[in-house]
Amino acid sequence: MELTRLKGWLLAIGFVVLVAVPPAVTAMDETFYITLISRIMIFAIAALSLDLILGFGGMISFGHAAYLGLGSYAVGILAFHEITNGWLQLFVAIGGSAVVALIIGAICLRTSGIYFIMITLAMTQLLFFIGISLETYGGDDGLPTDRSEFAAFIDLGNEWILFYLILGFLVLCMYISWRLINSRFGMVIRGCHENEARMQAIGFPTYRYKLLAFVISGSMCGIAGFLLANLTEFVTPEFMHWFRSGEIMIMVLVGGMGTLFGPVVGAFAFLMFEEIISGFTENWPVIFGPLLVLLVLFAKQGVWGLLPKSKAGDG
Amino acid sequence: MADPILKVEDLMKSFGGVVATDQFFFDIQQGEFHAIIGPNGAGKTTLVAQISGMLKPDSGRILFDGQDITGLSAAERSHLGLARSFQITSVFRHFSARQNVALSIQARQGHSFRFWKPAARDSSLTEPAMKILSDLGLANRANVLADNLSHGEKRQLEIAMALATDPKLLLLDEPTAGMGAEDSARIREFLGGLKGKYSMLLIEHDMDTVFSLADRVTVLVYGRGIATGTPEEVRGNAEVRAAYLGEDDAAHA
Ligand SMILES: Nc1ncnc2c1ncn2[C@@H]1O[C@H](COP(=O)(O)OP(=O)(O)OP(=O)(O)O)[C@@H](O)[C@H]1O
Ligand SMILES: [Mg+2]
Numbered sequence A: 001m002e003l004t005r006l007k008g009w010l011l012a013i014g015f016v017v018l019v020a021v022p023p024a025v026t027a028m029d030e031t032f033y034i035t036l037i038s039r040i041m042i043f044a045i046a047a048l049s050l051d052l053i054l055g056f057g058g059m060i061s062f063g064h065a066a067y068l069g070l071g072s073y074a075v076g077i078l079a080f081h082e083i084t085n086g087w088l089q090l091f092v093a094i095g096g097s098a099v100v101a102l103i104i105g106a107i108c109l110r111t112s113g114i115y116f117i118m119i120t121l122a123m124t125q126l127l128f129f130i131g132i133s134l135e136t137y138g139g140d141d142g143l144p145t146d147r148s149e150f151a152a153f154i155d156l157g158n159e160w161i162l163f164y165l166i167l168g169f170l171v172l173c174m175y176i177s178w179r180l181i182n183s184r185f186g187m188v189i190r191g192c193h194e195n196e197a198r199m200q201a202i203g204f205p206t207y208r209y210k211l212l213a214f215v216i217s218g219s220m221c222g223i224a225g226f227l228l229a230n231l232t233e234f235v236t237p238e239f240m241h242w243f244r245s246g247e248i249m250i251m252v253l254v255g256g257m258g259t260l261f262g263p264v265v266g267a268f269a270f271l272m273f274e275e276i277i278s279g280f281t282e283n284w285p286v287i288f289g290p291l292l293v294l295l296v297l298f299a300k301q302g303v304w305g306l307l308p309k310s311k312a313g314d315g
Numbered sequence B: 001m002a003d004p005i006l007k008v009e010d011l012m013k014s015f016g017g018v019v020a021t022d023q024f025f026f027d028i029q030q031g032e033f034h035a036i037i038g039p040n041g042a043g044k045t046t047l048v049a050q051i052s053g054m055l056k057p058d059s060g061r062i063l064f065d066g067q068d069i070t071g072l073s074a075a076e077r078s079h080l081g082l083a084r085s086f087q088i089t090s091v092f093r094h095f096s097a098r099q100n101v102a103l104s105i106q107a108r109q110g111h112s113f114r115f116w117k118p119a120a121r122d123s124s125l126t127e128p129a130m131k132i133l134s135d136l137g138l139a140n141r142a143n144v145l146a147d148n149l150s151h152g153e154k155r156q157l158e159i160a161m162a163l164a165t166d167p168k169l170l171l172l173d174e175p176t177a178g179m180g181a182e183d184s185a186r187i188r189e190f191l192g193g194l195k196g197k198y199s200m201l202l203i204e205h206d207m208d209t210v211f212s213l214a215d216r217v218t219v220l221v222y223g224r225g226i227a228t229g230t231p232e233e234v235r236g237n238a239e240v241r242a243a244y245l246g247e248d249d250a251a252h253a
Helices: A005-027 A032-056 A065-080 A086-108 A114-133 A159-182 A184-201 A206-232 A242-255 A262-277 A284-298 B044-052 B074-080 B097-108 B123-135 B151-163 B181-194 B207-213 B231-236 B238-245
Strands: B006-015 B018-028 B033-037 B059-064 B082-085 B169-173 B199-203 B216-221 B224-229
Touching: A005 A032, A005 A159, A032 A065, A032 A159, A032 A184, A032 A206, A032 A242, A032 A262, A065 A086, A065 A114, A065 A206, A065 A242, A086 A114, A086 A206, A114 A242, A159 A184, A159 A206, A184 A206, A184 B074, A184 B097, A242 A262, A242 A284, A262 A284, B006 B044, B018 B044, B018 B199, B018 B224, B033 B207, B044 B082, B044 B169, B044 B199, B074 B082, B082 B151, B097 B123, B097 B151, B123 B151, B151 B169, B151 B181, B181 B199, B181 B207, B199 B207, B207 B231, B216 B231, B216 B238, B224 B231, B224 B238, B231 B238
Parallel strands: B033 B199, B033 B216, B082 B169, B169 B199
Antiparallel strands: B006 B018, B006 B059, B216 B224
């Protein structure tokens, strides 16, 4: 999967614009946008991670919010016990997501089709209800939390610094995903999506590769959860609600399944749209729904997929 | 004498009421070019699926190079040196021809838990892939998406992917299925060139090909092997003539 020159330029321009957001909106006295864009970038990481298994691996996980929740609870619960070290929290967010993804993946990868979707959904609902039952940590009221503490020069109390940290993670996750998709491992995952029987016939034990992809995807989404808790200074089972899983999936669809960077664009499009339209009407899904249907009908590969592709064979 | 490369003992497989493989015994010697013929629905593809590990037999044993492989997965069998091609083209449509072949090569190079280096620029994958593509006359189509290849080219790619796993035994399920006369003649010539280099099981409807290339022929009817022997023996077999050759001139087409 090579980037065309056009896509490369768009990404570069997007990056420059994002870097300019905090000073620009501060100058315009609209600092609220720093929080909004931070939130969008976090969901961009979540959508990107989902696309790794959904778009490339063909695994329709309808429970990706689980890792958003796990990542954020890693911050909330550790902070509750006065462990505020950011590195440690991040490690637990990633590790915890990985372990849960391993368990969920090991079970649901033995099924396929609608069963796969239903089991990922059910598992995430289970985590949602566990979150509600954790009275110590706020139950369904949620749990206010402090921001993670890194070395002195990364003071997350500063909105700008938090913004740039999130941007840094987004760029890092995009780069890692890009390497991953083009590596030997990535070829195996994409091959499994296309024709799993043939993959087995030429000698790939496909289950273990798909399971690892599932774990990598969950861990990456755990990072998004870690960042979300820091941004909102609050963790709640709502982060794991199936509705959130659906939103992440819509971002992938809007941006373009299997386009790698499309879901990042999808997260921006979806959340910006929500932000703007919800200012006019409470019933914004009524407008968004039909638009989504049109998009899926006329642009199967989402908005990113409307851009010209690179030469044949490189995706 | 060396073990046969493949030995099938008392294999049984039924789908509901249909017995697709019925008390089937046969073997392929090292280096042998063995053909299976039989009318449509005789159970040829079902047999290949069981030998390659994609379908579990109801009972019976399969030995590969002296080792019982009945319980092994398709991927494990592939690593032992068993490769198959598919009657219904089964290529990766969204990969280029080169990427299709490179995947087979990647599989034989051990595990693929390698996450960083781009596979497309890995010459240990692309060079051997190009070599095999040129052997099959597809070198100038290497960068074309498999989906955009002609039917004949897809069939060639199908064989290239099986060959690229570096097998000891090749199972080819109607490699010329649906191909034009000119293309299939070329493929048959190519298969003739493989004779002696690999042990081979060829499923083929074209009698001229079978009788000119095969060392031995097995005739399958309703899942049963009704005869095995040299082309002359099989041609002369009365039961075969009655069940298949004599009655069904269409098989010569
Ligand atoms: N998955 C399946 N489920 C049910 N029946 C099957 C299945 N696969 C094959 N059969 C049946 O088993 C019998 C053998 O089929 P098979 O495809 O092996 O025949 P074949 O010799 O390869 O035929 P052809 O020359 O048309 O390729 C047929 O009656 C077929 O309908
Ligand atoms: Mg068949």
